[in-house]
Amino acid sequence: MRGYLKVATVASALLGAALAAPIIKVHPGDGSDIIITSQDTVNATQPAPANATATNSTFKLAENVASSNGQLPLFLVNNFAGAINAYVTGLDSNNQLVMLQPDGSWLYPTCDPTVSTPQAVTANVAIPLGGQGSTTQVTLPGYISAARVWFAAGNLEFFTVYSTATNGPSLVEPSAVNPSDPSAAVSWGFVELTNTEAGGLYANISYVDFVGLVLGMSLLSGDGSTQSAKGLQPNAVSTICSLLEAQTAKDGMPWTDLCQVDASGTPLRVIAPSDYVASNPDAFSAYFPDHVSEVWTHYSTNTLTIDTQAAAGKVACTVQGDLLTCAGDNRGYARPIAGDIFGCNSGPFAIEADDNDVHRAVVPRLCAAFDRATLLMTGGDSQPGLASTSYYQSAPTNWYSAFVHQNEVDGKGYAFSYDDVNPDGDVNQSGVVADADPQVLTVIVGGPLAG
Known part of the structure; x- marks a missing residue:
C-alpha cells in the first residue's frame, strides 16, 4: 500500500519559488532534496527475508507464455528513438518490498532503521531494453501488488527509508512534481499494476498526476481476447506544453508552469494542475x-x-x-x-x-x-x-485534462480523479486492462507502433 511519510523534505518555500517561474527548468539534487508523499512511496508491511533474494525465473523468450503462480510474462516493446531502462517495483504476496533484478529474481530492498534520511538503493535494478523496434521479454517471479513498471530514457534513482508505522522499509520512488528530485532530469513514466491470485491482473495508465514518457499497453487474456490502452501520441509532452503556453497567453493563468524542461529546454513532463496548486495555493486563485x-x-x-x-x-x-x-x-x-x-x-x-x-x-x-x-x-x-x-x-475549465485527451490515441487514460464520470453508454476513458486469467502484459514505450 502506498502511504505518507514526512522525511527529509525540501523547504516548501524553496519549492514554491522554484515552481513560480514560467516553464520549470529541473535541477536534480540528491537524497536531501527528496519530497516524500503517498504518491511516491511503497510501504512494506513485512521485513525483507533473511536471504534478501528470491530466484524464481529469468529473462526468457517464453515458448509457453501462460502465467502460473503469479509468474506473469511482460513483453516490453521499445518504440523510442533511444536507450530505455525498465524497472519493476512493488510488494510480493507476503507484502514484502521487492524490485526486479536483471537476472529475473526479486531484490528485497532493506534500510537501516537508525538512519532517518533516505538511503540509496545501490543494487542493479535497471533492465535495459533492446534498440528501437525490439521486444524484451521478462517474467515476474510471483504475484505483486502496489506495483509499477517504470521506463526511463536514462537511469532512475530509488531510495529506502524505515517506516515506524509498518516496521519495515518504504521505497521512495522518483517524484514527477519535485524539480529537485534526483531523477528530475530524466524522462520517465510508468504503468501501475496489481496481479494477485484472488483478483487477477489490474493494470492502469493514468495522467491524473503527470504526463511523461509515452506508454501504451495491451493484455492477452486466457480466453484469447485482448484489451488495450494505447496511450498518448509520441510527441505528446511537447505538444501539450505548446498548447498550455498558448492558453497562458490567452487567459494569463499559469498553465505554462505545469511544464518541466531539462537544461537545454527540452520538455520532460507536464504535471497536473492539482499537484501544482498543492505547492502553489494561490496559482489559480482568480480562475474559478x-x-x-x-x-x-x-x-x-x-x-x-x-x-x-x-x-x-x-x-x-x-x-x-x-x-x-x-x-x-x-x-x-x-x-x-x-x-x-x-x-x-x-x-x-x-x-x-x-x-x-x-x-x-x-x-x-x-x-x-x-x-x-x-x-x-x-x-x-x-x-x-x-x-x-x-x-x-x-x-474556466481544466485545460490540462482537455489537452491530454486531445493527444490520446484511443481516448483512454484519466486526466483527473473522476474522469470516469460519464453518462451511461458514453465513452470509457479508463486506461485500464484487467483479467482474472492474464497471459501476457505488453507495454510499449515511445508511442504506438505503426499499423
Whole structure:
C-alpha cells in the first residue's frame, strides 16, 4: 500500500519559488532534496527475508507464455528513438518490498532503521531494453501488488527509508512534481499494476498526476481476447506544453508552469494542475470564483439533477443560503476553489467516513462538471448528462485534462480523479486492462507502433 511519510523534505518555500517561474527548468539534487508523499512511496508491511533474494525465473523468450503462480510474462516493446531502462517495483504476496533484478529474481530492498534520511538503493535494478523496434521479454517471479513498471530514457534513482508505522522499509520512488528530485532530469513514466491470485491482473495508465514518457499497453487474456490502452501520441509532452503556453497567453493563468524542461529546454513532463496548486495555493486563485458565483446564482432558482447512477437514482440539488444541497444528502456543498476543482478531494469535495451513499455519488459528478465546464451549458442541469464531446468547450475549465485527451490515441487514460464520470453508454476513458486469467502484459514505450 502506498502511504505518507514526512522525511527529509525540501523547504516548501524553496519549492514554491522554484515552481513560480514560467516553464520549470529541473535541477536534480540528491537524497536531501527528496519530497516524500503517498504518491511516491511503497510501504512494506513485512521485513525483507533473511536471504534478501528470491530466484524464481529469468529473462526468457517464453515458448509457453501462460502465467502460473503469479509468474506473469511482460513483453516490453521499445518504440523510442533511444536507450530505455525498465524497472519493476512493488510488494510480493507476503507484502514484502521487492524490485526486479536483471537476472529475473526479486531484490528485497532493506534500510537501516537508525538512519532517518533516505538511503540509496545501490543494487542493479535497471533492465535495459533492446534498440528501437525490439521486444524484451521478462517474467515476474510471483504475484505483486502496489506495483509499477517504470521506463526511463536514462537511469532512475530509488531510495529506502524505515517506516515506524509498518516496521519495515518504504521505497521512495522518483517524484514527477519535485524539480529537485534526483531523477528530475530524466524522462520517465510508468504503468501501475496489481496481479494477485484472488483478483487477477489490474493494470492502469493514468495522467491524473503527470504526463511523461509515452506508454501504451495491451493484455492477452486466457480466453484469447485482448484489451488495450494505447496511450498518448509520441510527441505528446511537447505538444501539450505548446498548447498550455498558448492558453497562458490567452487567459494569463499559469498553465505554462505545469511544464518541466531539462537544461537545454527540452520538455520532460507536464504535471497536473492539482499537484501544482498543492505547492502553489494561490496559482489559480482568480480562475474559478466568477464562474462558481454564476453557478450558485443559476441554481438558486433552477434545479440541478445529479444522476447517481446507483440505487439513489436521480437527486435534485439547489442552492440554499450559500450551500448547494441535494435531496437525501447528509450535508451540503460550499463554493469550491481551484485546488478543490482540480484535485476533487478537498473542500466541498472531500469525502468523510460518515458520508452517506448519496454524498459519495454526488461528489465525483459535481467535481467532474466543474472540471469540464458543463454546469451552465444547455442541458448542463443534468449531471452527468451531456456527451463527452461537450466537455472543455468553454472557460474556466481544466485545460490540462482537455489537452491530454486531445493527444490520446484511443481516448483512454484519466486526466483527473473522476474522469470516469460519464453518462451511461458514453465513452470509457479508463486506461485500464484487467483479467482474472492474464497471459501476457505488453507495454510499449515511445508511442504506438505503426499499423
